[in-house]
Amino acid sequence: MSLKRATLTLLAGSALAQAIxxxxxxxxxxxxxxxxxxxxxxxxxxASNLAVVGCARYEFALALETSEQGASALLALCLRMLxxxxxxxxxxxxxxxxxxxxxxxxxxxxVVLALAASQALAQWAARAGRFAVLAWGRVVxxxxxxxxxxxxxxxxxxxxxxxxxxxxxxxxxxxxxAQPAPAGGWRRLLDSQPLRDxxxxxRDFPLLNTPHAFAGALQDTLAIAxxxxxxxxxxxxAWALALRYLKAPASLVGGSLSQALYPRLTQAGNxxxxxxxxxxxxxxxxxxxxxxMVALLAFGPWxxxxxxxxxxxxxxxxxxxxxxxxxxxxxxxxxSVVTMAWGAQAWALKLALVGQVMFVGGLxxxxxxxxxxxxxWGVSAAMLLYFGYxxxxxxxxx
Numbered sequence: 001m002s003l004k005r006a007t008l009t010l011l012a013g014s015a016l017a018q019a020i021x022x023x024x025x026x027x028x029x030x031x032x033x034x035x036x037x038x039x040x041x042x043x044x045x046x047a048s049n050l051a052v053v054g055c056a057r058y059e060f061a062l063a064l065e066t067s068e069q070g071a072s073a074l075l076a077l078c079l080r081m082l083x084x085x086x087x088x089x090x091x092x093x094x095x096x097x098x099x100x101x102x103x104x105x106x107x108x109x110x111v112v113l114a115l116a117a118s119q120a121l122a123q124w125a126a127r128a129g130r131f132a133v134l135a136w137g138r139v140v141x142x143x144x145x146x147x148x149x150x151x152x153x154x155x156x157x158x159x160x161x162x163x164x165x166x167x168x169x170x171x172x173x174x175x176x177x178a179q180p181a182p183a184g185g186w187r188r189l190l191d192s193q194p195l196r197d198x199x200x201x202x203r204d205f206p207l208l209n210t211p212h213a214f215a216g217a218l219q220d221t222l223a224i225a226x227x228x229x230x231x232x233x234x235x236x237x238a239w240a241l242a243l244r245y246l247k248a249p250a251s252l253v254g255g256s257l258s259q260a261l262y263p264r265l266t267q268a269g270n271x272x273x274x275x276x277x278x279x280x281x282x283x284x285x286x287x288x289x290x291x292x293m294v295a296l297l298a299f300g301p302w303x304x305x306x307x308x309x310x311x312x313x314x315x316x317x318x319x320x321x322x323x324x325x326x327x328x329x330x331x332x333x334x335x336s337v338v339t340m341a342w343g344a345q346a347w348a349l350k351l352a353l354v355g356q357v358m359f360v361g362g363l364x365x366x367x368x369x370x371x372x373x374x375x376x377w378g379v380s381a382a383m384l385l386y387f388g389y390x391x392x393x394x395x396x397x398x
Contacts, residue, residue: 013135020143031153041240054116144169265341321376
């Protein structure tokens with residue numbers, strides 16, 4: 001399947017997947033309080049932080065395996081890593097419940113398992129060119145999650161409803177994406193088999209990409225934790241709601257483009273061809289991001305108060321201050337796979353660590369100077385410098 005067709009297939013699925021939560025979002029915001037949303041977001045963000053490295057990033061090496069036997073062995077390795085991180089999540093969740101008296105933290109291991117399995121099996125389906133399966137998986141995960149949250153909200157399930165609806169839908173998406181079956185069937189993956197060779201072959205992914213991905217996810221975890229400690233659950237909930245809907249366009253376009261772009265970059269005949277592909281997509285993304293930024297700057301507070309209710313106007317003020325950052329993130333999100341395809345993971349890791357420090361520093365400085373909205377302006381200012389350098393480096397890569 002061509003890059004254009006694959007991207008359009010994933011884009012169509014992502015559009016439907018994002019449309020359902022966006023349409024149900026105002027209802028969800030009225031079924032749950034900002035404080036309940038803040039508790040859910042804290043648990044979900046920590047789970048996402050663990051899940052992003054749940055397979056030690058070996059799943060992203062699936063596209064590099066040309067033989068079915070090698071790909072099956074690599075998938076078996078992913079599943080074993082996943083069981084290990086889930087076991088660790090059980091300990092983390094138990095300790096969290098005792099330390100913070102947060103009962104919903106009990107769901108942490110199940111959320112980690114669902115998220116990591118869905119991520120790994122999405123790469124498995126992408127390697128096989130099953131882009132329609134990927135598209136429907138997104139519909140089930142995001143659209144089904146919103147429907148589940150509405151259902152649990154009507155039952156007044158509190159933060160458990162938010163966690164349960166999203167986790168069940170993610171698990172269903174993982175099951176849908178578990179095709180095609182690996183060589184020898186799924187049962188064979190559970191059999192004891194030597195995996196040292198395939199682990200050594202792709203060791204750059206756990207050694208370099210795992211800390212990179214974990215640091216990237218840690219940014220969101222630290223942000224929610226810092227906001228909860230500084231301003232409380234309600235303000236953390238406003239941050240989480242704003243980021244969820246502001247990053248929806250990046251998830252829609254960026255996720256679809258990156259899953260189609262990554263195989264194309266690995267198959268490019270030379271660096272000039274690959275760099276031309278990156279530049280073209282960078283300009284296209286920038287043309288979409290600029291109008292989104294202008295709209296948020298002009299109408300952010302009014303939009304959130306109108307759509308989600310007056311109690312969420314603070315999220316709209318935050319949306320305005322985050323507008324420059326959201327535009328930059330929209331462009332950068334699908335380009336994160338470029339350094340993997342170009343074998344530049346060590347460089348990307350170093351840059352990402354600098355970016356995490358800048359993000360948290362901008363957030364803390366903004367919180368100190370101007371509360372929640374100030375945090376948004378601090379993040380936007382800091383990340384303008386970071387993403388500016390990242391885009392220049394990709395544009396001139398040699």
